Amino acid sequence: MSYNNETDTGRGGTDRRTMNYGKEQVAVYRTYANPLEGVRTIPESSFDGRDNILFGLEVRVQFEGEEFLPSFSEADNTTVVATDSMKNFVLHQAGEYEGATAEGFLHFVGTEFLETYPHVEAVTMSATEYPFDERPVPGDDGFDPSDLVFRVSDDESAFGEIYLEREGDELRFEEQTSGVTEIELVKVKENSFTGYVQDEYTTLPEREDRALYISLDVFWTYSDPEDALGDEPQRYVPAEQVRDIAQVVFHEVNSNSIQDLIYQIGLRVLERYPQLESVNFEANNRTWIEVRDDLDGDAKVLREPPRPTGYQQFSMDRSDLEEQ
Ligand SMILES: O=c1[nH]c(=O)c2[nH]c(=O)[nH]c2[nH]1
Structure with a gap:
């Protein structure tokens, strides 16, 4: 199962055609995001939080809405938010997000998208983290992790996906996957x-x-x-x-x-x-x-x-x- 390459979410049942569009491979980096603190620890892991001094994500945005039909069937772009603008939107919001997680960021940007563009009925936001490792440097008492230099890592990476849909004046958030x-x-x-x-x-x-x-x-x-x-x-x-x-x-x-x-x-x-x-x-x-x-x-x-x-x-x- 490949969550991040899913092009048809299958949502909306069999009576609705597949119709969506968006931007993928939006690489965004944020330095000095808020740290993740206060997570519960477990016996299998020493992980108890992350500084988020360097936070990188490859983001995918997908818009859905009946009002996009004329853009496909009549070459009418009146309702089309250019995917290039979606990319700029994501990059801008990376400076506004005050939380500390990939899923939180995706939910924040998804909410902003739906609030900014009332004709968008639903948005799927997903992301794979770009991992960076702290590097040990000599400190007063042995080696300490550098708060300046990070190794670009090809280790495992965190994944998140959220689906937000409009329901009247409210936004409904019932589907997510983390990984x-x-x-x-x-x-x-x-x-x-x-x-x-x-x-x-x-x-x-x-x-x-x-x-x-x-x-x-x-x-x-x-x-x-x-x-x-x-x-x-x-x-x-x-x-x-x-x-x-x-x-x-x-x-x-x-x-x-x-x-x-x-x-x-x-x-x-x-x-x-x-x-x-x-x-x-x-x-x-x-x-x-x-x-x-x-x-x-x-x-x-x-x-x-x-x-x-x-x-x-x-x-x-x-x-x-x-x-x-
Ligand atoms: O862990 C395994 N499961 C399999 O089903 C399988 N089949 C195989 O050829 N090697 C392995 N190893």
């Missing part, structure tokens, strides 16, 4: 893959112990979408903590498949955050192929896997936790 994408983890031993179908097509040897390399996207929804905004930090689920849960569960569990592993991660996420309604996974198997296992102890030589690659998708909600 963390492109987590990449390798566990060198204590993973198995056994017991699968053996027939004339099977060439893969069973493995009691394999090195397992996964890439993982995790998405979640809150029972109350307002909790996604971060205005009440105690109820906000930081992407950094979910990433840390994934790596801790990977460390702790001797899984018999990626399917088994993501289920265990999902249970832990639902356990830690009662405010969440659902967790969704997309995993990819990047496991290396063993070339030599004749070395001392657990040592092996491995190589890149050839194409094609396997994947797993799975969604969970609180009923999975209750069944345990």
